[in-house]
Amino acid sequence: MRKRKFSVIDIIIVVVVLATALSALIFINAMGNDGNKVEIIVNGVVFSTVNLKTDEKKEIEIKDSKGKVTNILVLENDTAYVEWATCKNQDCVHHNRISKVGESIVCLPNNVEINIIENTGVEDAAW
Amino acid sequence: MRLGNFSVKRLTVCALLVSLCFVFSFIERLIPISLSPFGFKLGLANIVIVFALYKCQIFDTLIVLIAKILISGICFGGPVYLFYSLLGGVFSFLIMLVLKNKLHIVTVSIFGAIFFNIGQVLCACIIMSWNIVYYLPIMVIAGVFTGFIIGILTDIAESRIKI
Ligand SMILES: [Zn+2]
Numbered sequence: 001m002r003k004r005k006f007s008v009i010d011i012i013i014v015v016v017v018l019a020t021a022l023s024a025l026i027f028i029n030a031m032g033n034d035g036n037k038v039e040i041i042v043n044g045v046v047f048s049t050v051n052l053k054t055d056e057k058k059e060i061e062i063k064d065s066k067g068k069v070t071n072i073l074v075l076e077n078d079t080a081y082v083e084w085a086t087c088k089n090q091d092c093v094h095h096n097r098i099s100k101v102g103e104s105i106v107c108l109p110n111n112v113e114i115n116i117i118e119n120t121g122v123e124d125a126a127w
Numbered sequence: 128m129r130l131g132n133f134s135v136k137r138l139t140v141c142a143l144l145v146s147l148c149f150v151f152s153f154i155e156r157l158i159p160i161s162l163s164p165f166g167f168k169l170g171l172a173n174i175v176i177v178f179a180l181y182k183c184q185i186f187d188t189l190i191v192l193i194a195k196i197l198i199s200g201i202c203f204g205g206p207v208y209l210f211y212s213l214l215g216g217v218f219s220f221l222i223m224l225v226l227k228n229k230l231h232i233v234t235v236s237i238f239g240a241i242f243f244n245i246g247q248v249l250c251a252c253i254i255m256s257w258n259i260v261y262y263l264p265i266m267v268i269a270g271v272f273t274g275f276i277i278g279i280l281t282d283i284a285e286s287r288i289k290i
Contacts, residue, residue: 010234014271017241021267028261041256089208102261106251108207113255 028102035101035116038080040073043111052099052116053078062112070110080114082107140290141187144179148172148195149202156203169273170240172199173219177236177281180223182290192216210254211247218246232285233278240274241267 040047040062047062054075062071071092072084079097087109095105104115151171172195179188196216200209219239226235244266251259 006231006233010231013230014234014237017237018268018271021264021271025264025268028264044255102258104258104261106255106259108211108251111207111255113258115256115258 029100031102035099035103035118037117038073038075039115039117041113041115042070047112049117050075052080059083062110064110071107071112073114080116081105082114086110137184137187140183141190144175144183144191145194145198148175148191149198151175152195152199152203170243170277173236173239173243173277174281174284176220177223177232177239177277178284178288180227180235181232181281181285182288185224189220192220211250212243214250215243215246218249219243232282233275236278236281237271237274240277241270244270 036052037049038052039049040060042062042064048060050058050060052075058075060073060075061069062073064070068086070086071082074081074083079099081097082092082095082105085092085107087107089109092105092107092110092112098105098114098116101116101118104113106113149172151174155168155171176188176192176195179191183191193216196209196212200206200212219242222242223235223239226238230238245263248259248263248266251262
C-alpha cells in the first residue's frame with residue numbers, strides 16, 4: 001500500500017527532474033539572442049510580421065477572422081507585451097515582456113500566438 | 128440500496144469530491160497568477176484528485192477527475208481550455224497511477240503536476256506551433272513546486288480523513 005516515509009529515492013528522483021529542467025531552461029536562455037521581428041499568428045495563420053525595434057511605443061490591434069479586435073500588442077523598448085485582451089483568463093496580459101528569439105506569448109482562448117523571430121528577410125506586412 | 132455496482136456510499140463520496148473540486152477551482156479563480164499561457168495555477172482541486180487516488184477505486188477517481196476538468200473548463204476556462212486540461216489530466220492520472228505505491232504521496236503529486244503541464248504543453252504544440260515547446264522546462268519546474276505544495280496538503284488530508 002501507500003509508502004509512509006519520504007525516502008532517498010523520492011528525493012533523488014525529484015532532484016534529478018528539477019536539475020534537468022533547470023539546465024534546459026538555462027540552455028534555452030543562453031541560446032536566445034535578441035530577435036528583431038515579431039510574428040503574430042491568429043488561428044494558425046500568420047496575421048502579420050513586424051519589426052520588434054521601434055523608435056516609439058507602438059500598438060498593434062490583433063483581429064480575428066471577423067475583424068473583431070481580440071488582443072492589443074504593444075512594442076516598446078525592444079520588447080513586446082499584450083496590453084489588452086478579450087479573453088477570460090487574461091494570461092496573455094499578465095505574461096512577461098518578450099524580446100528573445102523563441103520566446104512567445106500565447107492567448108489560448110483567442111488562439112493568438114506572438115513569437116519573437118530572427119530576421120528572415122521577410123518584409124513587413126502592411127505597416 | 129445499490130445502484131448497479133455503485134453503492135450509495137461510493138456515489139456520495141464521489142459527489143462530495145466533485146463538489147470539493149468545484150469549490151477549490153472557484154477559490155483559485157479569485158487569485159489569478161500568470162507566468163505562462165497556461166497560467167500558473169496551484170491547482171488546489173488536485174488535492175481532491177490525489178486524495179481520491181489513494182482512497183477511492185480507480186474508476187471513481189477517473190470519474191472525479193473528468194468531472195473536475197469539465198467543471199473548471201466550462202465554468203472557469205472556456206472550451207479551448209477544456210481541451211488542454213483534458214490531455215493534461217489524462218497524462219497526470221496515468222503517471223500517478225503507475226507511481227502510486229512505488230513512491231511517496233508527495234512525489235506522486237509532483238509527478239502528477241509535472242505531467243499535467245507536459246500534457247498541456249504538448250497539446251498546445253499540436254494545436255498551435257512547436258515554438259511552445261520552449262515552455263516545457265519552466266512548466267516542469269512549476270510542476271515540481273505546485274505538486275510539492277499539493278502533495279504536502281494531500282498527505283495531511285489523506286492521513287487524517289477516513290472514508
Ligand atoms: Zn489571452
